[in-house]
Amino acid sequence: MDINISNRIGVIGSGSWATAMIKMLTDNQSEKEIYWWVRKQEDIDYIASFGHNPSYLTAVEVKIPMENISPDPKYVFDNSAIIVLNTPAAYLKDALKDLTAEDFKEKIIVSAIKGIIPDENQIVGEYLCERYQIAEDNIIVIGGPCHAEEVSQEKLSYLTFGCNDVEKAKLVARFYESRYINTIISDDTLGIEYGAVLKNIYALAGGIGHGLGFGDNFQAVLISNAIREMEYFMDNINPSGRDINASAYLGDLLVTAYSQFSRNRTFGNMIGKGYSVKSAQLEMNMVAEGYYASGCIQSIIARHQLDMPICNMVYEILYNKSPAMKEMNILAQKMN
Template sequence: MKLGIVGAGSWATALAHILSKNFQSVILWARDKDVAENINQNHKNDKYLPDILLNSNISATIDLEEIFRQDIIIIAIPMQHIRETISNIKLKEEKMIISASKGIEIGSLKLPSDVIKESLDIPEENIFALSGPSFAKEVAKELPTALTLAGKDIQKAEKLQQLLNTKTFRIYISEDIKGVEIGGAVKNVIAIACGASDGLKLGNNARASLITRGLYEMTKFVPIFNANPQTIYGLSGLGDLVLTATGDLSRNRRFGLLIGEGYSVEEAIKKINQTIEGIETVKAIKQLSEKYNLELPISEMVYKVIYEKLNIKKAVDLLMNRELKKEFL
């Protein structure tokens, strides 16, 4: 079996490395010709995972169509670029496509699996989502990681489970693809809030409260996408939220930390210098909250701090002095 991966960032490269043991060959698609050449000539991706020597059966290309000639395809690029990247691809035979991207498309308010289905014009039974608590660097170093692979066709999911599982990369399966994708999207926004709280040195109590109330905000999306509430409390929901909100390898958390420490949004983005999914996802969450009249106070404050220049300390005051209410309402 041959694996093709759309993307050559840190997550795509880590997936290539860990899964190369299970596939005859793995090929990454890179936008940047220099990244592709670095992988092919030196078996390294110095731009995104400089400390990892890649296995010899991994290569890279700038030809996107070559990726879609492989047996199985993983899409691991920023959510907002999926549609423009793959919409011109014409599949000549049935393929199983796995989304490893996280977010909600601005404007359409669709999840990755919906965008992939529309862009490639393929049955939803052939689309899967891979998500959970997984820093790319730790995956590439073969530290223990557990994720959820979700898809409507559970028999196909079982086959993929066998193909993707390794000694250090444990795969669980689920039929709730929407629930898995909700967790992967919303957790990035809450992680920004947690990072900001820590940047302000508000303490462990504040961080724990933000994670818990952020998880509750995540549940608000379940009926909108007809997802299973139980999924939110699994690896792709609670698990990924805890990791991203507390782990310093998280770009979303680090962005929030910088904001809390007094950097401007523009300065923080420049210092991170990689895609920070929560910045874009919070736009889509704002649109969803207005469309469905959702009360999402943490996400709302993140939006206002990023896009309306609300002072971060004022945002904390607004959150703490909201109208008193029942915990679950």
């Protein structure tokens, strides 16, 4: 079967969201070839034997040929025209460490990463443009609201595809559409990325409040203040005509703040109950992007001299070890 090179899609990452990506791509009816970078050879061996990821979304059947799954990211890059990056933001540099700008040349790069690159304090799109000389028009970002667990259950979900070149966003989106995946097209790449970073911090705040014993009434006020704080941040960093109430911003914030599947809410809840950061990370055994995002976004807030009380509260609790109840009570007096 001849497949045009533009229909060759590679996925970098093997966690729950990456596994959900594999499911979405294989359930879509468009003609394509899919390649998958799975970091551990033992996981690849397990997939070969049982047809499932042994660590994440274990009920999802892997339906791509085993010869297309490799622990070598360069193999996936060499065989793909569209590359979907789907690792935690903190691990992206390590995943790409053996690749050069030449490997990215003439490829469409899709970031499904909802985080910020530590050390550089850059969203993924900015980091890729600077490090690998990728044209902005060749970078697409995927936003929610969408949790991997609901994708695995084939519950109706929505993905937002953002790109400066909306025709490229449409091209990639069509590979994801199915009876349970609807897609939305946007040209607000920066807004989608920053929204994804901030909503994780706000979900952490909500989780901390819940762990401390604050109720749903407080949570509603917290999240309504959070969407206004997000809009204030974006208007200062990247002003545009975006509608902050759109699914990629408010919708993604709501699902991350309230869903039982939200890692960031779960992480925050543990902090509110008295767990240390380290003990919460060990018990979860999954990455809560909001923790890293909180440390990174703080430098951006300081650089632009922004007033971000919710972000500041989370940072004080996580990084300066200030008592959670003290900080939440201070925040409560500032909200309206």
